[in-house]
Amino acid sequence: MREEPSSPTTTALLAGGEVDASFNAFHPSYINLIARGAKIRYVAGREVATPGCTETMTLYGSAEAFPNGFTDLRQLAGKRFSVTRQGNLGEFAVDTMMASVGMSTADMEMSYLREQDAAAALVGGHLDAMIGNQSQHDTNEFASKIVKGPGLADVLPGFQYSFALFGNTLLEGDPEVGILFLLAYLKGVRDYLQGGGGPYIDEFAASHHLDPESIRTACRNTVDPTGRLQPESFKTFADWAVRKGYCDPESASAVLFDARFIDEAARRLEAGA
Amino acid sequence: MSRLHRIAWALWIPAVGVAVWQVLAVLEILDPLFFPPPSRIVQVAAEMATNGELGKALGSTLSNMLLGYIPGCLIGAACGLAMGRYEAVRRSLETVIAALYSTPKLSLFPLLLLMLGVNDGPRILITAVACFIVLAFHGQDAVRAVGRTYPEVATVYGAAPSQLLRKVYIPAALPALFTGLRLAVGRAMVVAISVEMVSSTQGLGGLIWLSWQSFAVEKLFVGVVAAGLMGAFFHVSLRRLERRLIPWRASAAA
Numbered sequence: 001m002r003e004e005p006s007s008p009t010t011t012a013l014l015a016g017g018e019v020d021a022s023f024n025a026f027h028p029s030y031i032n033l034i035a036r037g038a039k040i041r042y043v044a045g046r047e048v049a050t051p052g053c054t055e056t057m058t059l060y061g062s063a064e065a066f067p068n069g070f071t072d073l074r075q076l077a078g079k080r081f082s083v084t085r086q087g088n089l090g091e092f093a094v095d096t097m098m099a100s101v102g103m104s105t106a107d108m109e110m111s112y113l114r115e116q117d118a119a120a121a122l123v124g125g126h127l128d129a130m131i132g133n134q135s136q137h138d139t140n141e142f143a144s145k146i147v148k149g150p151g152l153a154d155v156l157p158g159f160q161y162s163f164a165l166f167g168n169t170l171l172e173g174d175p176e177v178g179i180l181f182l183l184a185y186l187k188g189v190r191d192y193l194q195g196g197g198g199p200y201i202d203e204f205a206a207s208h209h210l211d212p213e214s215i216r217t218a219c220r221n222t223v224d225p226t227g228r229l230q231p232e233s234f235k236t237f238a239d240w241a242v243r244k245g246y247c248d249p250e251s252a253s254a255v256l257f258d259a260r261f262i263d264e265a266a267r268r269l270e271a272g273a
Numbered sequence: 274m275s276r277l278h279r280i281a282w283a284l285w286i287p288a289v290g291v292a293v294w295q296v297l298a299v300l301e302i303l304d305p306l307f308f309p310p311p312s313r314i315v316q317v318a319a320e321m322a323t324n325g326e327l328g329k330a331l332g333s334t335l336s337n338m339l340l341g342y343i344p345g346c347l348i349g350a351a352c353g354l355a356m357g358r359y360e361a362v363r364r365s366l367e368t369v370i371a372a373l374y375s376t377p378k379l380s381l382f383p384l385l386l387l388m389l390g391v392n393d394g395p396r397i398l399i400t401a402v403a404c405f406i407v408l409a410f411h412g413q414d415a416v417r418a419v420g421r422t423y424p425e426v427a428t429v430y431g432a433a434p435s436q437l438l439r440k441v442y443i444p445a446a447l448p449a450l451f452t453g454l455r456l457a458v459g460r461a462m463v464v465a466i467s468v469e470m471v472s473s474t475q476g477l478g479g480l481i482w483l484s485w486q487s488f489a490v491e492k493l494f495v496g497v498v499a500a501g502l503m504g505a506f507f508h509v510s511l512r513r514l515e516r517r518l519i520p521w522r523a524s525a526a527a
Binding site: 027028036087246 | 304306307382383386387390391471472473474482483485486487488489
C-alpha cells in the first residue's frame with residue numbers, strides 16, 4: 001500500500017505498471033490516458049454523493065463573509081472563492097453547483113490555491129469561500145471561523161465520484177485475482193457500513209491530526225455497498241471535461257470501465273462467499 | 274573560436290539527446306505514453322505558439338519573475354555590499370539570511386497569503402527573497418575578498434567613503450555579483466514556476482500543472498523545455514552584459 005497526494009501521480013503509476021490497483025476519484029488524466037491506449041480501467045464504484053452525508057466537495061465560507069449562515073449558492077455572487085486546482089473533482093463540483101442556480105465561476109473572484117493555503121486565506125480574511133473536505137475543516141481549531149455551506153450532494157445526489165481502478169496486470173492477467181480483490185473490498189465495505197473499521201480509523205485519525213471519535217461517528221452512507229459502476233456519472237463528468245477543454249470528444253467516448261470483476265465479486269458475495 | 278563553433282559546443286549534447294530520444298520513442302523502446310517523440314512535442318509547441326497559449330504562459334511567468342528578481346537582486350546586492358563592508362551589519366544579518374536560505378520558500382507561501390492576501394504579492398515576494406539571498410552572499414564575499422590594500426591606498430590618496438564604494442568596492446565586487454545574478458535568475462525561475470504550480474492557472478507553472486493534471490504529456494514537455502530555454506536565454510544574456518560591463522574579467526581569464 002502507498003499513499004499518493006495527487007491523482008496525476010497515481011495515474012502515471014497505474015499506467016506505467018508501478019502499481020496494480022488504485023482507489024481514486026474521477027480525473028481527466030485517466031480519460032486521456034485510456035483514450036491513448038493505456039491499460040487502466042475503472043472497475044468498481046466506491047462513493048456516491050449523498051445529501052447530508054458526503055464529506056468531500058462541500059463549500060465552506062468565512063463566518064465574516066456569511067454572518068447569517070451559508071445556505072444558498074447565490075450568496076457566492078461577487079465573493080472571493082478558491083477552487084483547489086483546475087481539472088479536478090473540486091472544479092467539477094463548483095461548476096455543477098453554480099450552474100444549478102444559473103451562475104458560473106465568472107460571477108465570483110476566483111483563485112486556485114491548494115486546500116491548505118485556501119483554508120489559511122479563509123481564516124485570515126483574504127478569501128470568502130472555498131471548496132474542501134469536511135473532515136478537515138469541521139473538526140480543527142478554526143471551526144468557529146468557518147461556516148459550512150452546500151455541497152455537490154445537494155445538487156447532484158447519487159453522483160458516483162470515487163472508484164477502484166485496475167492497471168494492466170489485473171486487467172490482462174488471471175481475472176480471479178481481480179475478482180478476489182474486489183470481493184475482499186466488498187466484504188470490507190459491508191463491515192464498515194455495519195460500524196466496523198476499528199484500528200484503521202485510529203490510524204487514519206492520527207495521520208491526519210483528527211479526532212478519531214468524530215470519524216467513527218461520521219456518516220458512512222456515502223459508500224456504495226454494491227460497488228456497481230454508474231455509466232451516467234461517467235458521462236456527466238466526461239461531458240464536463242470536454243466542455244472545459246481537458247479532454248477532447250474522442251477521448252471522452254473511449255470505454256472507461258470494465259464491470260466484469262465487480263459483477264462477479266458481487267455475485268459471489270450474495271452467494272455467501 | 275568562431276560563433277558557429279561556440280554554438281556547436283553548446284548544443285551538441287542536447288542535440289544527441291533529442292536524436293536518441295526520437296529513435297527510442299519511434300521504436301517504442303521508450304513508452305510514448307510518457308515520452309512522446311520530440312517531433313510530436315515540436316508540433317504541439319508550434320500549435321501552442323500559433324494560438325498564443327505558449328506566449329501567454331511565458332509572458333506571465335516572465336513578468337512575475339522579473340518583478341521579484343529585479344528588486345530582490347538590487348536589495349540583496351546592496352545588503353551584501355554592506356555586510357562585506359561593515360562587520361556590525363554582517364554579524365546582524367548573516368545568520369538570519371543563512372537560515373532563510375535553508376527554508377523551503379514554498380513553505381512561506383501560506384504565511385505570505387495571510388499577510389498579503391490572495392494576489393500576486395506573495396508570489397513576487399517569495400521570488401524576491403530567493404534572489405535577495407543569493408546576491409547578499411555573493412556581495413558580501415566579493416567585498417571581503419577585496420582585502421585591505423586597495424581601500425587603504427585609496428584612503429591615503431584622500432578617497433571619501435562614497436568614492437571608496439564607487440571606485441574600489443563596487444568594481445571589485447562586480448564579477449562576483451554577476452555570478453550571483455546568473456545564479457539568482459535560475460532560482461527566480463524555479464521559485465516563480467513552482468509557486469505558479471501550486472497557486473495559479475497562469476504562467477509556465479500553471480501550464481505544466483494543468484498538462485500534468487490532464488495528462489497532456491506533449492504540452493507538459495513544451496512547458497518544461499520553454500522554462501529551460503528561458504533560463505538559458507537569461508544566462509547567455511547576462512554573460513554578454515557582463516563582458517560589456519566588466520571587460521577586465523574576460524582579459525584576466527584569457
